[in-house]
Amino acid sequence: MKRQDRRILRWIGVILALVLFVGWALLWPLNSYIEAPGNASNLRSFVKIKGHPDPGKGSFMITSVALQQARPATYVMAKMVPYLSIEKADDVTGGQSSATFDRVQKFYMQSSINEAIAVAFRQAGRPVHKKYLGIYVLQVQPNSKFKGAIRVGDTITKVNGHHFNTAQGYQKYIGKQKVGTPLAVTYRRNGHEHTTTHRLVRLTSSRSGIGIMLTNNMQVTTKPRVVVDPGQLGGPSGGLMFTLQIYQQISGHDLQRGRKVAGTGTIDADGHVGEIGGIDKKVIAAHRAGATIFFAPYIKPTKLILKYEEGHQTNYQLAKKTAKKYAPGMKVVPVTSFKQAVHYLENTK
Template identity: 50%
Template sequence: MKKHWRKIGGLAILLLLLIGFFLPLPFYLETPGTAEALNKFVTVDGKRDQRKGRYMLTTVALQQARPLTYLWSKTQPFTEVISQADLMGDASSRTYDQMQTYYMQSSINDAITVAYRRAGANYQQKYLGIYVMSVLANSKFKSKLAIGDTVTKIDGHTFKSAQQFINYVKRQRVGQKVTVTYMHKKQIRTTTQPLVKLPGTKRPGLGITLVDHSKVQTDIPVKVAVGDIGGPSAGTMFTLEIYDQLTGGKLRRGRKIAGTGTMDTKGNVGAIGGIDKKVVAASHAGATIFFAPDDPVTKADKKADPNYQNNYTVAKAAAKRIHSKIKIVPVKTFSDVVNYLKK
């Protein structure tokens, strides 16, 4: 009998361990990631940046929580628990990953635009069409259009923005058939389906979530290949790497320089998430300078969260907490970045 109970007890312990290690929870753990040298990703005029020192993009690591890792996270500094709903909203994992890929590509395009314009090098923006971010369950195009496809024409008409596309569809009626030309895995396809009523409205639509899809063409060739890194937060550092290569590499002067922040086509640096964890990653990689978005704290921010602190403030506190000598530099624009490095 004792052996029988010992066997049951052993199986129970094994089951608990399996649950503890492998049962997925509806939470994600965000921890310090890595500081990646940008010369691995960027080539300008067919050449990689081989000068002394390095520019680095910084990442956070994201993993789905299990019971044991969830408990472990409560004991670890710079580890944040994020609910799946807060991270992804209503999007599926596939849609979320696709969105992160789009945001990364968009940030690269904006970085190229800002770097080339500031360097006085020729560039042109080419509008490709409407990028499909998701397809609604009631869409008649659901079996045809896929996440990541690019719609290039509606009824033979081309457009220069997503808003033009939306305005054209608005003028049609629910149930009316339209012919969509789209790019799927580098193949041009067409399909004709009826429009549906968009949820919560009386307006007709294809039943897709869409954004503009464009690319930048340059006289001096530039290539940015980032693998499976997603999101828009490396925009500022991509801009710096590309610009410095275009202008002869005079800014870095052998230093290890990291940072984060989105970049729009006007050269403005935008706030991002997880900056404290990115400071930790940069410090561990030996960076001596870290560029942090100095986003303004508005009344609306304080009303929504009385304890809100902007990226620069959080980054400074993180560096102090780990006793790092890394210099946290506040920036609002790409000009701030260049002017600081020129000093």
């Protein structure tokens, strides 16, 4: 073989190696995810109430975190950008498949929307009817004796023949039973009801349980009817902002007053706001969309948390720290309840 031919083959080999390396760096999936700032979307396009358009000239914005599976190239990039974070796949999905994870997030979102509708209508003095159907099964833990019988997406409607109107009711009843006690669980799947009996497992040193993660499954009826289309968004973190949007429309009270108001936080039946994940990314997303106010959940940490979690930051503390660095001019407002958020908007220019 001539020297020139060997040189050509060598160059071909180098080019192929480079192509393979670039392909690996860009396409090879890693067992981790990258969290980045997502979008801040105007909720006016999500919520429809016949005869009750949004009277505001500003906007309420729901914020999100962009989540994508890491590749070698994006993993290196995430290490270099301070506001990007890398999370283990199991920490993000709980060990579930992508399809199951997406399904669980939709359950969370629907539960959050139902609570938002109920809280908003009550605060507006409008009638609302809640029918508690049971509890969605979001995950069955590996040590659960019900694993294999109960699946993600099932709705538990009774335990030992008892139906409760809150998840706390189920948890309180089950928690009183001893570890190892047989429990008959009635659940609904694909429109059909089934019952299975297995023994309870130990959840903590003092409490027994089925061994599942759950959220509320309820039916909310109002007049007029509220239609909420969350699109591809999932999870419970939009609860507060959905409540504000629905309340503004049903009450006709302009809380926005021309302002772009973003925020995050779960909402419960009593209107309390709960903490969420990824708030630093959501602050950046809100700033990019022009928001000037950002509602951040605040839950005072217990002495136990401060003792065992060094450097603990509340949602509010992390949001404020992020805004100072990446969102100058944005006002981060701590909130513990829906009423507190409304009070701020009514009394602040």
